[in-house]
Amino acid sequence: MTSREFTFELRVCQWAEREWTPARRAADSEGSGPSAVLVARQLGTRGRRWDTLVVECDPDGLAARSVFGNERLDSDLLHVVRNAPREWTYYRDALPHPGYPWRYVREAIHTASDRGIVEERRAGNRIEIRRKWHYPDWVRRIVAIENKPDLDASAARVLGDQLERDVALSLADEVWVATAAKGDGAEQSSAGTRSSASSGDGVEPVLFERLPVEAGILAVTRGGDGTPTSADVAWHPSSLRVDDPGTRILERPTGTGHDASAARFEYADPDWKRAKRLEIAERAYERGWRSYVDTMRADCRHFELRDDGDTLPWCAAKAHSPTGRECSGSCPEFTPEPPQWRTRGWPIEGGPGKGLKRLLARQRERRREP
Numbered sequence: 145m146t147s148r149e150f151t152f153e154l155r156v157c158q159w160a161e162r163e164w165t166p167a168r169r170a171a172d173s174e175g176s177g178p179s180a181v182l183v184a185r186q187l188g189t190r191g192r193r194w195d196t197l198v199v200e201c202d203p204d205g206l207a208a209r210s211v212f213g214n215e216r217l218d219s220d221l222l223h224v225v226r227n228a229p230r231e232w233t234y235y236r237d238a239l240p241h242p243g244y245p246w247r248y249v250r251e252a253i254h255t256a257s258d259r260g261i262v263e264e265r266r267a268g269n270r271i272e273i274r275r276k277w278h279y280p281d282w283v284r285r286i287v288a289i290e291n292k293p294d295l296d297a298s299a300a301r302v303l304g305d306q307l308e309r310d311v312a313l314s315l316a317d318e319v320w321v322a323t324a325a326k327g328d329g330a331e332q333s334s335a336g337t338r339s340s341a342s343s344g345d346g347v348e349p350v351l352f353e354r355l356p357v358e359a360g361i362l363a364v365t366r367g368g369d370g371t372p373t374s375a376d377v378a379w380h381p382s383s384l385r386v387d388d389p390g391t392r393i394l395e396r397p398t399g400t401g402h403d404a405s406a407a408r409f410e411y412a413d414p415d416w417k418r419a420k421r422l423e424i425a426e427r428a429y430e431r432g433w434r435s436y437v438d439t440m441r442a443d444c445r446h447f448e449l450r451d452d453g454d455t456l457p458w459c460a461a462k463a464h465s466p467t468g469r470e471c472s473g474s475c476p477e478f479t480p481e482p483p484q485w486r487t488r489g490w491p492i493e494g495g496p497g498k499g500l501k502r503l504l505a506r507q508r509e510r511r512r513e514p
């Protein structure tokens with residue numbers, strides 16, 4: 145991922161967090177009230193990772209979810225927490241057979257008990273469990289956004305193939321492509337100086353034809369000079385059938401005259417889809433989109449966060465927003481924060497880099513509050 149793609153992605157995440165109006169409109173039209181919105185990035189399944197993920201949440205459900213802590217519940221923990229009974233019960237009587245050995249369930253029970261989200265006790269040589277809270281139905285919809293600032297014909301072809309697979313599987317409720325609006329100039333090297341800002345006026349229509357009609361298109365006008373990123377809907381997506389069986393496309397002919405191979409696919413069971421959606425939402429709940437800073441060298445003296453309307457990481461030595469790969473231990477220009485920066489209370493709390501991490505963590509925490 146280039147620096148330009150990375151910053152575009154962070155800008156789209158911030159726009160979605162502020163203004164995910166498609167979600168609010170949809171929920172309002174169903175009479176269910178506005179959704180709370182959680183945004184994460186680089187999440188999905190083993191075979192498919194989406195750039196930006198918007199989880200539309202039931203606000204009451206989101207509040208009820210918070211008692212289970214900020215850490216995600218993986219599939220094993222979800223199995224225990226969602227099926228734990230109100231009264232003390234032998235765990236094998238309370239939980240449905242997991243489809244894998246019971247010893248893994250016992251491990252998950254111990255983990256859940258250590259985290260304080262399920263009660264566990266021994267009755268003779270039996271383990272009994274009891275729920276502490278009801279696990280809520282907090283996820284309304286999951287929206288996947290693929291970010292392509294430079295959507296040319298060849299990128300649209302590759303993306304079109306990926307999106308067709310997304311549509312066939314229908315794991316997300318909607319899929320979108322976010323691309324730079326026509327007339328939106330290239331990202332400048334400084335997060336603070338975006339010289340060619342102009343309001344976007346859509347996307348090249350010819351590119352539409354290479355994308356499946358079910359995919360929505362966002363024309364993004366990047367932020368800069370104190371103006372946050374904005375986006376217009378250039379094409380509305382279709383709602384995908386998340387409750388129906390999906391089709392996983394494993395292989396498909398290339399479409400050239402020499403390729404006479406047949407397409408290979410398999411069905412994805414609705415139960416698998418339901419479970420996978422919840423696991424993805426749990427990961428989004430834990431990580432949000434600000435977790436990028438966790439893998440960066442925020443303890444480098446050149447590391448900054450800059451706000452040009454959107455908040456972006458910034459390297460003062462290189463004078464651009466570095467990617468996670470660039471801003472790592474192997475960066476030749478890494479320079480530790482000087483010891484003087486760690487005086488006046490810093491020795492305990494760490495230097496300014498740790499302070500920036502805490503700031504982003506606090507912002508992420510606030511987003512979990514509906």
Ligand code: SF4
Nearest residue numbers: 444447459471475477
């Ligand atoms: S010099 Fe390297 S490690 Fe330091 S902030 Fe810049 S990219 Fe990150």
